[in-house]
Amino acid sequence: MIKRKFFIETYGCQMNFSDSEIVASILSKEGFATTTDISEADLIFINTCSIRDNAEQRVLRRLKMLQSLKKKNPGLIIGLLGCMAERLKEELLEKEQVLDLVAGPDVYRDLPKLIRQVGSGQKAINILLSQEETYADIAPVRYDSNGISAFISIMRGCENYCAYCVVPYVRGLERSRAAASIIREATFLFQHGYREITLLGQNVNSYCWVNPDKTITGFADLLNQVAQINPLLRIRFSTSHPKDLSNELLHTIALYKNICRSIHLPVQSGSSRILDKMNRGYSRDQYMDRINAIHKILPDCAISTDVIVGFCSETENDHNETLSLMKEIGFDSAFMFRYSERPDTLAANNYKDDVPFEDKERRLKEIIDLQQSLSYKSNEKDKGKKFEVLIEGYSKRSKEHFSGRNSQNKVVVFPKTNDKPGDYVSAVIQGFTSATLLGKAVS
Ligand code: 5AD
Ligand code: SF4
Secondary structure, eight states: OOOOOEEEOOOSSSSHHHHHHHHHHHHHHHHHEEEEEEESSSSEEEEEESSSHHHHHHHHHHHHHHHHHHHHHHTTTTEEEEHHHHHTTTTHHOOOTTTTTOOOEEEGGGHHHHHHHTTTTTEEEEEEEEESSOOOOOHHHHHHHSSSEEEEEEEEEOOOOOOOOOOOHHHHHHHOOOOHHHHHHHHHHTTTTTTEEEEOOOGGGOOEEEEETTTEEEEHHHHHHHTTTTTSSSSEOOOOOOOOOOOOHHHHHOTTTBBBHHHHHOBBOOOOOHHHHHSOOOOOOHHHHHHHHHHHHHHTTTEEEEEEEETTTOOOOHHHHHHHHHOOOOOOOEEEEOOOOOTTSEEEEEEEEOHHHHHHHHHHHHHHHHHHHHHHHHTTTTTOOEEEEEEEOOOSSTTEEEEEEOTOEEEEEEEOOOTTTTTTTEEEEEEEOSSSSEEEEOO
């Protein structure tokens, strides 16, 4: 029998990429085969993000482009999954004629039924959020993997209600996945040649699983267990919330060489007044206290962050505090965004989006320029140092060079050796740009 083919395109965060692997697993059990050629697909899924307005606009433009495919192949099924499905609900089916199916992030087990419904001539929608679904028993199909690194989602949802953020509304309440199923998946990956896993959650520090014997596995306990699977399996995790980053966790990381020395700790703003308005649950001083704890307990740990400029009522003074905090800490890297008001969030309901667009643009440019120089300085400090690098493959620019990352999550490019992807090598850093370290393998 010829298998029906599906194509899945993913927007947004790592969690969404991880969800697409769950969807691929559910569809492959239904007899669908993945394809990377959209023109031969019988079923196209777009897994979407709602975090900023421009993420949604990109998807809406993409849907327009898919209209021509549908004209050529009227039997083609097009579905929209993920956060936008959850946020816009029926409105999507009404406004976007090209769509046959809309499914929120907690109903992927229902996809086969929804696809059958479309097959019988109806449009299909399910946007229920769940308090339990973690897809713990579904083995993801890693259809776009390098065979070396993989994501494992350990929890879903979020209950922090940062004022700017749509996530609690589109991803539902926080729930953790059974610890045993996480260990099983990580062990399986290691046995199949993977050497790096990233544990994913909106706020991994609040991971909490109640075992059948009523004992509790928290995030530090989970890391402890995952780290012991094999010293050759590297562990990363994302994202940490500054208000929940405990010293206990930092001490656990310090115990294991294979837990990577890299923490993503979104600060969002350097102004305590803005942080309070954002409902982040910490002040500038409290954030600095966590940075100092990282420096003390994990002296070689890289720190990256997220920053939003132009949040409601942000003044030049607040903005300068963000710049000064970035300089004081010297982040190794950062993701930086212009505030984008999201309907129905605490900020949209209570504050005015009152920073003029031109000010947001200029402030964004200022922090990007500053970060560029901080990243450059951070890499400059690595010159002459020796790092253990996990080889991921050839460098994008040349087949004569390997590319991998060090524990600090920095990309290291070096002339090819007799090793292969998945092997660890020691590399001495000889040069750098603001994005990459350039090195040489040494024995
Ligand atoms: N506008 C701009 N950036 C946002 N982020 C989350 N919500 C918004 C928003 N409404 C950013 C935060 C978060 C990252 C994933 O996206 O910095 O940490
Ligand atoms: Fe991920 Fe949030 Fe975007 Fe959803 S809205 S895809 S959870 S970043």
